[in-house]
Amino acid sequence: MSTISKNSLKSSLLQLECHFTWTLLKQDVDLDDLEETIGDQIEFLIKSNITNYNLLSYVCHLKNSNEEALRNLKKAEEEIQKNHPNEIARRSLVTWGNYAWIYYHMERYEEAQNYVSKVENSCKKLSSTAQRKIQLPEIYAEQGWALLKFGRKYYERAENCFENALKNEPNNPEFNAGYAIAMYRLEAFSHRKCEDTRSSLQPLKRAVELNPKDTFIMALLALKLQDEKQVDEGERYIEEAMQKTPDLPYFLRYAAKFYRRKEVDKALEILKKALAVTPKSVFLHHQLGLCYRAKLFQLKKTKRYQPQEQVAELIRLSIFHFKIVTDQKTKFFSAHTDLANMYAQEKRYEEAEETFQKAFQINILCYDDKQELYYHYANFQRFHMKSESEAIRYYTKGLKIGKESHGRNMCRKALKKLLEQRIQGGLGDATDFGTLGLIHNLNGEKHEAIECYEKAIALCPDNEEYLSALCELRLSISS
Template identity: 70%
Template structure:
């Protein structure tokens, strides 16, 4: 994992214990407060100040790394959020200030935090301290990086003093639920690897306020993003329904519920929700994006394209919308090929070029857009532009911090490219095996098991004497729970390659598992 840039060394994550009383005491020690409780003149060392800073709850102490996101794309999304989600403006300005810092624009970061303070005064005049702790933490860190240490100390002291007041009763010994939730939202913005932690943040927030609409919305979204980890998607559906029930005016969550209903083949009910969301907020980018996805998957491609083009007039630099347009043209290409055995080549070429144009445009806007790279590579292959396909596959794999699911998708698609387009079966088999080496059940691992079994069986039936073919087939049977078939294939592999340690080890483990 890359280190955070913009003047930061690697930052520690938030401490496991988040008691405000502990925080206050630590800050007091670090800042050398005198017996009267008043801070001494600023003589504290940078190390002591940094120790105090690392105990603040703000974007600088949460695990949000520059390498996890495309900063320009994230900045663009925050801008739309500020415009369309008034209730989220405080946390949006806080996040934007952190992005500005990562882009080495600390003065702009300070101006953005001033806007966050204005929002607090406007919407929470009776809770300024409670609602400003994250903002003040960001201030302290930014001033620290600007080497304006007196200002940094001032904001650390503001946090400390506010925490002491807020923890005057036992209720305030636990972290404020708003801060748990704000961390959860930030983690979602920084990508898939953070979704599990985001879920935990929202669970913690909900312990104190189980009926809070914002916390329920965040929890539902986090669980929706994590849904591929669960055997059942019902939990995600129920959480989204709960969030909509608590806040029916949150149309982005209403639209997400519609997509989830469609996932579960409840399309008619989903369509009622999607139409309701578009009627209430016809220009909301998230609503339009989900609506386009809904109608693309329903097969109403003209309607989906129309919605996306409207959305692009609102947010013209959205990589996600450009990618979605490419998916619409890809769906049209698939429909054309299904409808006609020999579709007009001119129409095929036109749709391939439209897909390529929009996938490339999405990558231009978001250089870390892994899924757009994959779709672009596959479309180059479809157009028999194999050199460009190969180059794009390589760029896709260089995207930082790919999840296991992403890596499995890469190896599966790359294997298909080698097998079906450039006719290199042995290389394809290597890539399918790479999918299985990532020990995570998924759509891609299931597909690879089936493909590998067929390919390897055919090679053996054609008279293969390559021990690797038998060993790989043994691996596939083993992963499928077919232990006796796996033992047979490993024994055949050993007969061709005696003393191979991998085969011996696998065979030994299999025999032991059967005997036990």
């Protein structure tokens, strides 16, 4: 193939609407885990699997398995023929776009060009203006589902995709479900302040209303109601869903999460039932670990003299399940901190340190993950390794990532308390005063911050960081 025609093919490919042009980056996701998740959904979720097969083909390509990718696209085509026999061209645009890209990567340029032409011809028939790009609601939705699977960095884009899909079909149950899930996850991870207009509660209710058979959405609605302190109403949805799909793992995992926050033994019962159906599910193992940990903390809180055998058994079970998760899903950050903290409970400090270090190596951490990780590691250094200097160093690292989050707030509170204790005990050095000055400044307490920086400079007169912070603070007060 000549360079000119190869370049024109590449520019045509870039115009297509499909997984290859939606900027889904493999470094943002654990590909093995994603492949397993999609496989489970194909097996257990009772709905059309076109979207899942298309995404699975892209994942296979990212794992350098193009032949497998083509097999999944063939399955997507079979699903389209079965479920949408009268709309084959319209429903196949993403699948054909993926075919074109995979053949291009396999250097089978003629076949790639054939699929580009199929997309172009179909788009011309479907719209008088379109050549290769056409903004169909189902394409927006398919992009939204793919973005949701690629993790939290993508949730805002997913929400926008479902919003666009809903503009054309406001009563479509699938689009409403996608929009509600995107909003729910954004709330959980971004800590955004949810005014009533932006809360996921109404979208979740709407999605359940449009598709009362979707027990997965019912479970999310129940969890949201639980967050809003409407526990009884939430439980009614869980019980109703339990009648409809008593064996569906995707529902059971969230039902268990609901009960973990209400009645741990019932949660354990549900999780064991779900685990019998999907024994490899890292989500279920993680939830089991959290349940045993909750029972441990309950025991420590309620009984002055804890039966050591019971304590040891709950720690053992927590470690067992968290370890399965970290072995299978090496980028699951919170499972690493959970496991490390459990090792620390059992005074297995080397293994705790090793697990924390693995967590620091995870390359898909968002800023609030990092802040939370610094907080947990600082606690480990402070309470288990008895190193206040290391604790201060890591709390400060979390604090210096300049975005607000729950993790940053915890770092700030713990650090302030620790520094004040040191200063009151006569142990405070220039760094302690300087760091306390930073905290006061972040809290908007400028006069207290000035006082701390002055004390830091008295102990360390040439420190440029303290001098510059003090100068800025004085200017901000006088201006």
